[in-house]
Amino acid sequence: DGGITQSPKYLFRKEGQNVTLSCEQNLNHDAMYWYRQDPGQGLRLIYYSQIVNDFQKGDIAEGYSVSREKKESFPLTVTSAQKNPTAFYLCASSMRWGTSDEQYFGPGTRLTVT
Amino acid sequence: EDQVTQSPEALRLQEGESSSLNCSYTVSGLRGLFWYRQDPGKGPEFLFTLYSAGEEKEKERLKATLTKKESFLHITAPKPEDSATYLCAVQGAAGNKLTFGGGTRVLVKP
Numbered sequence: 776d777g778g779i780t781q782s783p784k785y786l787f788r789k790e791g792q793n794v795t796l797s798c799e800q801n802l803n804h805d806a807m808y809w810y811r812q813d814p815g816q817g818l819r820l821i822y823y824s825q826i827v828n829d830f831q832k833g834d835i836a837e838g839y840s841v842s843r844e845k846k847e848s849f850p851l852t853v854t855s856a857q858k859n860p861t862a863f864y865l866c867a868s869s870m871r872w873g874t875s876d877e878q879y880f881g882p883g884t885r886l887t888v889t
Numbered sequence: 890e891d892q893v894t895q896s897p898e899a900l901r902l903q904e905g906e907s908s909s910l911n912c913s914y915t916v917s918g919l920r921g922l923f924w925y926r927q928d929p930g931k932g933p934e935f936l937f938t939l940y941s942a943g944e945e946k947e948k949e950r951l952k953a954t955l956t957k958k959e960s961f962l963h964i965t966a967p968k969p970e971d972s973a974t975y976l977c978a979v980q981g982a983a984g985n986k987l988t989f990g991g992g993t994r995v996l997v998k999p
Binding site for chain 1: 893898920921923925930931932933934935938940976978980985986987988989990991992
């Protein structure tokens, strides 16, 4: 079955620690995205990647970093510089950049930082 | 800057009671308006893409329509399994970026 996997489903970290969230897709999609969702709010774009070895900042990139070394993988690191990291993180992909292809989402990772 | 506002924030329906959700938007050069369904603790599930005013799309009890300023998601004779949060997003002329609304939480009681 083709799809997007995110791991882990739940993640707990102490304040001051960096943490990396995994996102893998086997849809052969060029474009990948990371969003953050907070209760009662819409999804906000953190980073996106048009193609392998390329990525761009979204609307709320401060305190986050990404890499895109393989087409299938787009991991997100939440650094200690992110002031309010507790949230639900969603990874998505779409077939190509620059089109109106729909984005498909993974199941999400809920990060709690205490 | 693209903006999306969804109303109402929450909707409680009796099973079989039809209703509509609203998505008002401002965008420079609409390339697509997207509807998603999200169950608690899960990722959004794609429902529809609408591209131009006057377009309509249907899937089971759901029907999405589009005008130049807003989109409606009509739920006809809803069932409890239609309970979810429905998200609306727009894509403007600048690339693939989606701007999401805050969503409408729908609860359908038997």
